[in-house]
Amino acid sequence: WSLRQSLGNALAAHLSHFAKYGTPDDPDDGIAMSEFFLETLVADDDDGNLANGTPHFAQIEAAFDAHGIGTSFYLSIAHTPLADQPASGPRVATAHVTYGGPFGALDPGSPTIHYAIDGEPESQVAMTALGGGDYSASLPQASGTIIRYWLSAADVSGGMRTDPPGAPAWSTHAFLAGAVTQALANDMETDPGWTVGAPGDAATTGVWIRAEPVGSSENGIQIQPELDHTVDPGSLCFVTGNAAPTDPIGTADVDGGATTLLTSVFSAAGLTNPVIEYWRWYTNNGGNDAGTDLCGSTWAPIESTRSTDNSWRRVLVRIADLLPPTATMRVRFVASDVGASSVVEAAVDDFRLLALPVTTGVTPAAAPLALVLDPARPNPFASATSLRYALPRATDVTLTIHDIEGRVVRTLERGPATPGAHVARWDGRDDRGRVVPDGVYYARLIANETRLVRPLVRIR
Structure with a gap:
């Protein structure tokens, strides 16, 4: 769809056909999306050298990157979360x-x-x-x-x-x-008194259970955790069903609707700056959102996600940001799926209620050490997009939009600017207020005798 919008139906269909069937670089004919992107570029190439681009590289790259399967697939960020x-x-x-x-x-x-x-x-x-x-x-x-x-x-x-x-x-x-005080801790090694099931639940498999998780994986990707989050000798957590180790993935995942897990009632009344902490695992290749909610006098959403994050992820929420802390509070975890061919797995472990000391002030972050121009967001865009840039010190800046011939289409910023982050918005119009045609454009930032350029794709 994104390719058709940026290239037109005929060219998009032509490239897709030859990417799938006409590039014999491996046995799977580019069915994997990361390879399909590469093979689309091969089909578009006119000189046998991808390193110097292809006639429609910018549009193809932007269309695939809009879905996280373009050149962004080759990027990797390895980071150990801060304690x-x-x-x-x-x-x-x-x-x-x-x-x-x-x-x-x-x-x-x-x-x-x-x-x-x-x-x-x-x-x-x-x-x-x-x-x-x-x-x-x-x-x-x-x-x-x-x-x-x-x-x-x-x-x-x-x-x-x-x-x-x-x-x-x-x-x-x-x-x-800050130094925390622990008011409640459930590591799931003993029964915390939580409840499974709520009105409207319809899941036929993958209903929440407290158990040692049976890990499952596909193509080296972990679908359901092999271990709970609690440090040894801990082994139990709440998980959406368990299949036998030899069963295929999806045998006991969430199917047919929702399954709900409710904590027991707890009190946050009288705690200074009360915070809820839990660790969750979530895998989704086509199911519905997973959600977590907090209840005091009413339900308030903590998070909702459909993005696969197949690792134990810590979640922290300050209760007062959602509801007044009361003596009768609960949290519910909902996993849902209505597609038989999709795989949805979830797990929850190490639930805690904490109290934090009072804020004493913030040490501001330093300005960047070098000029920064982030990729436009969104990109491709239909009506408007934003460009974030950051300056290491006060200086004059020029931020302009250029067409593929290098002509200035729009001047977004020109003049002195303070150090730190700035955001400029382009509404897809030129300096005369006219809507620009669909196509490839470039944002150019000049500051401190440095020039940075970012590609943009306008589609409607």
Whole structure:
């Protein structure tokens, strides 16, 4: 669909046909999406050299990257999530960022850490290259806060990868700043008194059980966890069904509707800055959203996701951000699937109720060490897109949009700017207010005698 929008039906159909049947580079004829992207470029190539691009490279790359299967597939971010920190002061986050594609390269200035403190607006810090693919950045923190963060990196074609996957819409990393007091802990090794089932549940398989999970995997990808989250000798968690080790995947996954898991009633009344913590696992290759809700006098959503995150992911939520803390609160976990051919697995472990000290102030993050121009979001775009850039110091900037002939179409920024992050929005119009035609454009940022360029694709 994205290819048809950017290239037209005839050319998109032509390339798709030859990508699937006309490029004998491996036995599977490019059925895997990452290979299908590469083979579409091979079908479009006119000189036998993908390294110098193809006639419609920008449109093809943007169409596939819109679904996370273009050049972004070759990006990798390896990061160990930050542990809780009882003391105030900046935290250093590190990551190993690589690009393994047969053409293209990592944009060395793209690795960025995005963070928010206690639900405040998100800020961004460009990561510093340490050499060998390693990057680092400092995060601010203050006692008594939850810091949520995620990482991003882009390649020179504009493809982007995030850690964790689907961030920030579906998931982020998080840690607690300040010495916590534990009011409740359920590691599932003993029965916590939770309830399975709620009105409207219709799942025929994959109903929540408390058990030692039976791991399952496909093509080296873990579908259901082999181990619970609790450190040894812990072994039990809540999981959406167990099949025999020799059964195929999907034998006991969630099918036919929803299955609900309810915590027992707990009290958050009288706690200073109460926080809920739990660890969850979620795999989804085509089912419905999974959701978690908090109940006091009414239900309020904690999270909803359909993005596969096949690892134990920590979730932290400050109760007062959703509901007034009361003496009668519950949390419910819902996994749902209505497609027999899809695979949905979920697990929950190590549920805790915590109290945090009062916030004492935040150490601001430093400005980036180098000029940054992030990939446009969204890209491709229909009506408008945003360009985020960051400056290491106060300077004059020029941010312009150019067509494929290099002509200036629109000037978005021109003049002095302060250090730190800025966002410019392009509404798809030229300097005279006219809507520009569909096609490929380029955003060019000039500051501190440095020039950065990002491709854009306009489709309607």
